[in-house]
Amino acid sequence: MRIGAIEAGGxxxxxxxxxxxxxxxxxxxxxxEHPERTLSSIIAYFEDKQVEAIGIGTFGPIDxxxxxxxxxxxxxxxxxxxxxxxxxxxxxxxxxxxxGWDTDVNAAAYGEAAWGAAKGLDSCVYYxxxxxxxxxxxxxxxxxxxxxxxxxxxxxxxRHKDDTFLGNCPYHGDCLEGMASGPAIEQxxxxxxxxxxxxxxxxxxxxYYIAQAITSTxxxxxxxxxxxxxxxxxxxxxxxxxxxxxxxxxxxxxSSCMIMGAIETYIVPxxxxxxxxxxxxxxxxxxAVNQAKG
Amino acid sequence: MRIGAIEAGGxxxxxxxxxxxxxxxxxxxxxxEHPERTLSSIIAYFEDKQVEAIGIGTFGPIDxxxxxxxxxxxxxxxxxxxxxxxxxxxxxxxxxxxxGWDTDVNAAAYGEAAWGAAKGLDSCVYYxxxxxxxxxxxxxxxxxxxxxxxxxxxxxxxRHKDDTFLGNCPYHGDCLEGMASGPAIEQxxxxxxxxxxxxxxxxxxxxYYIAQAITSTxxxxxxxxxxxxxxxxxxxxxxxxxxxxxxxxxxxxxSSCMIMGAIETYIVPxxxxxxxxxxxxxxxxxxAVNQAKG
Numbered sequence: 001m002r003i004g005a006i007e008a009g010g011x012x013x014x015x016x017x018x019x020x021x022x023x024x025x026x027x028x029x030x031x032x033e034h035p036e037r038t039l040s041s042i043i044a045y046f047e048d049k050q051v052e053a054i055g056i057g058t059f060g061p062i063d064x065x066x067x068x069x070x071x072x073x074x075x076x077x078x079x080x081x082x083x084x085x086x087x088x089x090x091x092x093x094x095x096x097x098x099x100g101w102d103t104d105v106n107a108a109a110y111g112e113a114a115w116g117a118a119k120g121l122d123s124c125v126y127y128x129x130x131x132x133x134x135x136x137x138x139x140x141x142x143x144x145x146x147x148x149x150x151x152x153x154x155x156x157x158x159r160h161k162d163d164t165f166l167g168n169c170p171y172h173g174d175c176l177e178g179m180a181s182g183p184a185i186e187q188x189x190x191x192x193x194x195x196x197x198x199x200x201x202x203x204x205x206x207x208y209y210i211a212q213a214i215t216s217t218x219x220x221x222x223x224x225x226x227x228x229x230x231x232x233x234x235x236x237x238x239x240x241x242x243x244x245x246x247x248x249x250x251x252x253x254x255s256s257c258m259i260m261g262a263i264e265t266y267i268v269p270x271x272x273x274x275x276x277x278x279x280x281x282x283x284x285x286x287x288a289v290n291q292a293k294g
Numbered sequence: 295m296r297i298g299a300i301e302a303g304g305x306x307x308x309x310x311x312x313x314x315x316x317x318x319x320x321x322x323x324x325x326x327e328h329p330e331r332t333l334s335s336i337i338a339y340f341e342d343k344q345v346e347a348i349g350i351g352t353f354g355p356i357d358x359x360x361x362x363x364x365x366x367x368x369x370x371x372x373x374x375x376x377x378x379x380x381x382x383x384x385x386x387x388x389x390x391x392x393x394g395w396d397t398d399v400n401a402a403a404y405g406e407a408a409w410g411a412a413k414g415l416d417s418c419v420y421y422x423x424x425x426x427x428x429x430x431x432x433x434x435x436x437x438x439x440x441x442x443x444x445x446x447x448x449x450x451x452x453r454h455k456d457d458t459f460l461g462n463c464p465y466h467g468d469c470l471e472g473m474a475s476g477p478a479i480e481q482x483x484x485x486x487x488x489x490x491x492x493x494x495x496x497x498x499x500x501x502y503y504i505a506q507a508i509t510s511t512x513x514x515x516x517x518x519x520x521x522x523x524x525x526x527x528x529x530x531x532x533x534x535x536x537x538x539x540x541x542x543x544x545x546x547x548x549s550s551c552m553i554m555g556a557i558e559t560y561i562v563p564x565x566x567x568x569x570x571x572x573x574x575x576x577x578x579x580x581x582a583v584n585q586a587k588g
Contacts, residue, residue, distance in 0.1 A: 061549070075549065076549060123438075123440045123441075137515065139433050139434070139436070139438050140433070140434065140436040140437070140440075141436075142434040142435075142436065144417075144433050144516070145434065145516065146417045146433065146434075146515055146517050146518055147417075147512075147516045147518050147550050147552060148549070148550050150513065150514055150516050151513050151547065151548060153513075154513050155510045155513050155514060156451075156452060156509060156510055156543065157450075158450060158452050171545045171547040172543070172545060215450060216449045216510050216514070217514060218441075219444065219445050219446050219447075219449050220429065220431065220444055220446040220449060220510070220514055221431065221438060221440055221444060221514065221515070222438070222439065222441045222443055222444050222445070223441065224440055224441050249450065249466070250465075251465045252465065253445065253466065254441075254442055254445060255355070255369065255370060255442070259441075
């Protein structure tokens with residue numbers, strides 16, 4: 001099979017061709033510009049690729065409700081030209097193919113469940129911690145959409161006792177994203193995260209916030225795997241700090257040997273590494289073609 | 295159709311017979327005693343009822359993983375005799391029938407989706423606020439189980455600025471249950487909740503805690519309906535306080551007209567009233583018989 005995949009991000013679009021084994025056979029990337037311009041490049045790329053379907057995992061917020069009149073649109077974003085843009089419709093006009101369409105983080109969760117850290121499991125949660133914080137939710141073998149779609153990056157957290165930073169989320173101030181995104185780290189410590197030493201107390205504070213969100217996620221959803229990706233999670237020293245903090249928060253309440261005794265296999269980096277997003281889009285495309293075939 | 299239903303609670307077991315329309319045709323109740331004794335009463339009740347299946351929604355924690363060697367067991371509970379008791383297996387020995395088996399709160403969510411406040415929707419979250427706090431999660435047309443099962447009653451909350459009560463959860467101190475259960479209200483104010491006037495500031499504080507949990511639930515799961523039941527929610531003045539507080543927390547971030555403009559139809563009491571639990575068990579039994587029929 002030949003499936004097209006689009007990982008649509010705020011700064012770049014990564015497009016590729018892959019197969020049902022999750023192998024990426026070709027890959028290109030385009031800067032995120034005005035939507036017409038970006039999509040022209042993408043359409044030109046796929047024109048001679050003879051794919052059976054295209055999966056799109058995109059930045060948002062987006063409309064993923066098939067019953068909605070604005071299904072397939074980017075909804076409200078400060079990115080020039082993208083607010084109210086009919087992303088999926090524009091692609092469908094160019095290609096008469098089955099399309100997969102979901103958020104970038106749901107796509108990543110789906111890709112990880114297909115071929116990555118959650119392979120063979122019917123649930124996982126994917127957190128990306130970077131410029132923003134996003135959460136993809138895969139539960140009981142399905143991506144969770146609901147009323148709009150999960151926006152777990154904005155979950156409420158308790159302030160760290162030593163933290164004087166007010167938080168930089170324009171909506172909530174000191175929600176998770178406001179306290180723990182890459183820009184929040186930079187504003188709090190006046191240097192970029194990757195310029196802080198791995199032993200800096202910044203990471204213990206960062207782990208404190210991320211662990212709270214994971215604790216609430218475990219309590220509400222009981223996922224079979226928690227996957228942490230994104231630029232900030234390149235700081236590998238965060239993983240043991242987060243795991244210890246989650247165990248401390250749960251305090252033995254959720255009696256699962258995964259959490260009590262094997263947490264290093266439960267809270268993990270993406271199995272697909274930097275391919276999580278593109279493989280996720282590929283998995284969405286694959287699901288679309290399988291659904292179209294009945 | 296004739297389906298048996300068991301709502302197994304910490305103080306009493308309610309058993310009934312119902313049909314595929316959600317109508318309860320008979321109902322009895324037994325005190326929760328030592329498990330052998332309680333189950334003898336239940337087995338005697340169903341013996342001549344000629345039901346096609348039995349659904350059980352029970353207090354827990356319980357094992358709901360069909361692949362587990364202790365599937366159908368109550369796991370760890372301080373209730374004498376129940377810890378490690380094979381509840382489902384005991385019932386199966388008595389009746390060669392399809393059985394539905396889930397937590398009391400998942401059952402209630404399922405019943406509400408079948409015949410109650412979330413009828414026709416493919417997702418809802420059911421909170422019960424009483425002696426403890428429990429959460430049932432129904433997403434994308436399925437009850438969420440995951441690694442263990444949701445335990446959202448213990449989600450982390452921020453302390454109210456005027457609250458000096460330390461919280462009474464033996465595991466987490468000031469988690470949601472530790473701050474907002476019926477016993478927490480009583481310990482904080484030194485009187486039972488139903489002896490406090492409806493204008494007492496206790497209710498604003500209670501709403502503050504419950505609203506935080508709902509806010510995090512909306513951000514993580516985006517449910518199509520939030521249903522609040524249990525003894526504490528008999529205090530109807532809580533609903534407008536909770537709705538206002540959820541809107542304040544979200545601050546316009548989740549742009550859904552349900553949340554922005556029609557929240558009184560989004561955060562609601564159980565449509566099935568006091569029957570939510572028993573109807574939920576009935577819905578589980580119905581699903582079991584339908585699954586058995588293929």
